[in-house]
Amino acid sequence: MPELRKDPIMGRWVIIATDRAKRPTDFVREKVQIRSTGFCPFCPGNESKTPPEIMAYRSDGSLRNCPGWTLRVVANKFPALGIEGSLSRQGEGLYDRMTGIGAHEVIIETPDHQMTLATLPSHRVEEVLWACRERILDLKQDRRFKYVLIFKNHGEAAGASLEHTHSQLIALPVVPVRVREEVNGAREHYNFKERCIFCDIIRQETETGIRVIAENTEFIVLSPFAPRFPFEMWIIPKNHQAAFERAEKRELEQLAVVLKDMLMRLDKVLDHPAYNFIIHTSPLSESTDDYYHWHLEIMPKLTKVAGFEWGTGFYINPTPPEESAKYLREAAVTANA
Amino acid sequence: MPELRKDPIMGRWVIIATDRAKRPTDFVREKVQIRSTGFCPFCPGNESKTPPEIMAYRSDGSLRNCPGWTLRVVANKFPALGIEGSLSRQGEGLYDRMTGIGAHEVIIETPDHQMTLATLPSHRVEEVLWACRERILDLKQDRRFKYVLIFKNHGEAAGASLEHTHSQLIALPVVPVRVREEVNGAREHYNFKERCIFCDIIRQETETGIRVIAENTEFIVLSPFAPRFPFEMWIIPKNHQAAFERAEKRELEQLAVVLKDMLMRLDKVLDHPAYNFIIHTSPLSESTDDYYHWHLEIMPKLTKVAGFEWGTGFYINPTPPEESAKYLREAAVTANA
Numbered sequence: 259m260p261e262l263r264k265d266p267i268m269g270r271w272v273i274i275a276t277d278r279a280k281r282p283t284d285f286v287r288e289k290v291q292i293r294s295t296g297f298c299p300f301c302p303g304n305e306s307k308t309p310p311e312i313m314a315y316r317s318d319g320s321l322r323n324c325p326g327w328t329l330r331v332v333a334n335k336f337p338a339l340g341i342e343g344s345l346s347r348q349g350e351g352l353y354d355r356m357t358g359i360g361a362h363e364v365i366i367e368t369p370d371h372q373m374t375l376a377t378l379p380s381h382r383v384e385e386v387l388w389a390c391r392e393r394i395l396d397l398k399q400d401r402r403f404k405y406v407l408i409f410k411n412h413g414e415a416a417g418a419s420l421e422h423t424h425s426q427l428i429a430l431p432v433v434p435v436r437v438r439e440e441v442n443g444a445r446e447h448y449n450f451k452e453r454c455i456f457c458d459i460i461r462q463e464t465e466t467g468i469r470v471i472a473e474n475t476e477f478i479v480l481s482p483f484a485p486r487f488p489f490e491m492w493i494i495p496k497n498h499q500a501a502f503e504r505a506e507k508r509e510l511e512q513l514a515v516v517l518k519d520m521l522m523r524l525d526k527v528l529d530h531p532a533y534n535f536i537i538h539t540s541p542l543s544e545s546t547d548d549y550y551h552w553h554l555e556i557m558p559k560l561t562k563v564a565g566f567e568w569g570t571g572f573y574i575n576p577t578p579p580e581e582s583a584k585y586l587r588e589a590a591v592t593a594n595a
Numbered sequence: 596m597p598e599l600r601k602d603p604i605m606g607r608w609v610i611i612a613t614d615r616a617k618r619p620t621d622f623v624r625e626k627v628q629i630r631s632t633g634f635c636p637f638c639p640g641n642e643s644k645t646p647p648e649i650m651a652y653r654s655d656g657s658l659r660n661c662p663g664w665t666l667r668v669v670a671n672k673f674p675a676l677g678i679e680g681s682l683s684r685q686g687e688g689l690y691d692r693m694t695g696i697g698a699h700e701v702i703i704e705t706p707d708h709q710m711t712l713a714t715l716p717s718h719r720v721e722e723v724l725w726a727c728r729e730r731i732l733d734l735k736q737d738r739r740f741k742y743v744l745i746f747k748n749h750g751e752a753a754g755a756s757l758e759h760t761h762s763q764l765i766a767l768p769v770v771p772v773r774v775r776e777e778v779n780g781a782r783e784h785y786n787f788k789e790r791c792i793f794c795d796i797i798r799q800e801t802e803t804g805i806r807v808i809a810e811n812t813e814f815i816v817l818s819p820f821a822p823r824f825p826f827e828m829w830i831i832p833k834n835h836q837a838a839f840e841r842a843e844k845r846e847l848e849q850l851a852v853v854l855k856d857m858l859m860r861l862d863k864v865l866d867h868p869a870y871n872f873i874i875h876t877s878p879l880s881e882s883t884d885d886y887y888h889w890h891l892e893i894m895p896k897l898t899k900v901a902g903f904e905w906g907t908g909f910y911i912n913p914t915p916p917e918e919s920a921k922y923l924r925e926a927a928v929t930a931n932a
Binding site: 276431458566 | 596597600601605615673680695696744748752795874899900903905908909911
C-alpha cells in the first residue's frame with residue numbers, strides 16, 4: 259500500500275511508493291558527461307563573449323574581463339528579467355502586470371571546463387558560496403528587489419544550456435509563491451508553538467536518524483519526510499538563521515564541504531545524474547528572523563513531471579526517503595581536498 | 596523588457612518574454628510518433644494483460660475482457676494509490692501520514708493503436724468524455740474520495756509510458772493543493788464581487804479577443820493571460836458550471852469537437868508535440884456551485900522546468916499568449932468527422 263505524506267512546512271501531500279520502491283539502478287537516464295565540443299563562452303580567453311563581469315576572484319592581479327580569474331560573475335546574456343528601468347505596475351480589468359525588472363546573473367564556478375561542483379576542491383566550492391553571498395548583499399541594496407534566488411541546473415535534462423559548470427542568481431521584484439508558502443507555513447508553526455519548524459525538524463530527525471544522510475559541526479543533511487522527488491536532499495544549518503547571506507566564514511566553509519560531499523555521493527549512487535539545487539532564504543526586506551530558517555535543496559532529475567503533477571501539485575515519489583537516505587549515507591566518499 | 600503577469604485566480608506570477616518571443620519553430624524537440632514496436636497490452640486480443648475491465652463501450656454484444664470494444668476502462672496495472680482498505684490517518688511528531696487509498700484507472704480511448712485523440716472522429720472523442728463522466732459519478736459514491744483528476748499524458752516527453760492512446764483518472768482521499776488554491780482564489784473573488792471569476796475572464800477575453808483561440812456554442816478556448824507554459828490553452832464552458840460530471844449531452848458533444856480541433860491545431864502548429872491535459876473540476880463533496888467553474892487545461896511539453904521554477908513556483912514563458920493564440924487561431928483545421 260502506498261503512503262500519503264504531508265510536508266509539515268508547506269502542507270503539500272506527496273504519494274510515496276512503498277511496494278515497488280525504486281532503487282538507484284531502476285532510474286533509466288542519460289549520464290551527465292562533459293563533452294567539450296564546440297566553443298565555450300565561459301572558458302578563459304573568451305571573456306569578451308559574455309556580458310562584462312560584475313565581479314571576479316583573481317589571485318594574480320590580472321585585468322577585468324581577461325583570463326586569470328578563478329571565479330567570474332557576469333550578467334546572463336539572455337536574461338529572464340531586465341535590470342534597467344523602474345518598476346511599473348498596471349491593471350487591465352481583472353489582470354495585473356508589472357515591468358519585468360530583475361537581475362539574472364551567472365556564476366562561472368571555475369575556469370576549468372572539465373570540472374564540476376562535485377570535483378572542484380572544497381575551498382573552491384566555498385568561493386562559489388562567497389560569491390553568492392556577496393551578490394545577494396549587493397543586490398539587497400536595490401530597493402526594487404524583494405527576493406534573490408540562487409540556483410543551479412546541472413546537466414541538460416535539468417535545464418542547463420551550457421555544460422561549463424555554473425550557478426545562477428535571479429533577483430525578483432516580488433516574493434515568489436513557493437517561498438511565500440514556506441515562509442507562511444513556518445510563521446504559522448511559530449505562532450502556534452513559538453518554535454522554528456526547521457529546528458523542530460532537525461530535532462526530530464536527529465532522534466530517529468532514519469532520514470539523516472550526514473552532518474558536520476554546522477550542517478545536517480536530510481532526506482525530507484515528504485520529498486517531491488526521489489533522492490531529494492535538504493542541507494540545513496544547525497543553528498537557527500533566517501538568511502543565507504548572514505552565514506559566516508565557518509559556516510560557508512562547512513557548507514562547501516558538505517555540498518561537495520553530497521554531490522559526490524549523488525554521482526556515485528546515481529551515476530552522474532542531472533540535478534537542480536536551490537537556496538531558500540528569507541525575503542529581502544521582511545523580518546522573518548524568529549521563524550524562517552534558510553536551507554539548500556538538491557533535487558536529482560530522475561522522474562518526469564506529467565499531467566497528474568501539473569493538475570494537482572501532488573507528486574508521486576517512487577523511492578521512500580528512508581531508503582534514499584540509506585543509499586546516500588552508505589555512499590560516504592573521501593573528499594579530494 | 597520582459598513582463599511579469601499575475602494569474603488572477605491563483606495569484607501566481609509568470610515571466611513572459613516579449614523581446615525574443617519564441618515562435619513554434621524555435622522549440623527543438625522530438626515529434627511524437629507512433630512506432631508500434633513490440634507488444635501492446637492495450638491492443639484488442641491482449642485484454643488479459645491488463646487488470647479486468649471496469650467498464651467498456653461495446654456495440655456488438657461482445658464479452659467482457661474480450662475484443663469488440665471501442666473504449667475500455669481498466670485499473671492501472673502499476674497504480675499510484677491502492678483501492679483496497681480504509682483511510683487511516685496517523686501522526687508521528689511533526690509529521691502526518693495517511694494510507695495511500697485511491698483509484699488509478701486507465702481509459703483506453705480506442706482499440707486502434709495508430710490513432711490519437713486528435714485523429715479519432717469526434718464522436719469517439721465524445722465517448723472518452725462520457726467514460727470520464729461515468730467513472731467520476733461512480734467513484735463519487737465512495738465516501739473515501741475527495742477529488743477525481745482526469746488527465747492525459749501524450750508522448751514520452753510528457754510522461755506517457757505506453758504509446759497506445761489513453762487518458763487516466765486518479766481518485767484521491769484529499770483535495771490536492773493546486774485545486775485548493777484555485778477553488779480558494781475563485782471563492783475570494785466571489786466573496787468580493789459576487790461573480791464567478793471564470794465568467795468574468797470569459798467576458799473580458801471576449802471583449803478584447805486577442806487571446807481567444809476558438810469558440811462554439813458551448814465552449815470558449817483561450818490562451819490564458821498568465822500561462823505557465825508556451826501554447827498553453829484553456830477550454831472553458833460558457834455556461835457557469837462547477838462540476839464536469841454534470842455536463843450534458845450537448846456540452847460533451849461540443850467539448851469533443853473543440854478538444855479534437857485544438858489537438859489537431861497543436862499537431863499542425865507545433866508538429867506533433869508531447870502534451871498533458873487535465874480537467875479541473877469541483878472537489879467531490881464541497882458546494883462550490885456559486886464560484887467554481889470547471890475547465891480543461893492543455894499544456895504542450897516544449898520547455899524544461901528547472902531550478903528557477905522549482906525554487907520559486909514562478910514560470911518563465913518564452914511565448915506571449917497573444918502570439919500563441921494568433922498561431923493557434925490561424926491554424927484552424929477541418930475536422931475529419
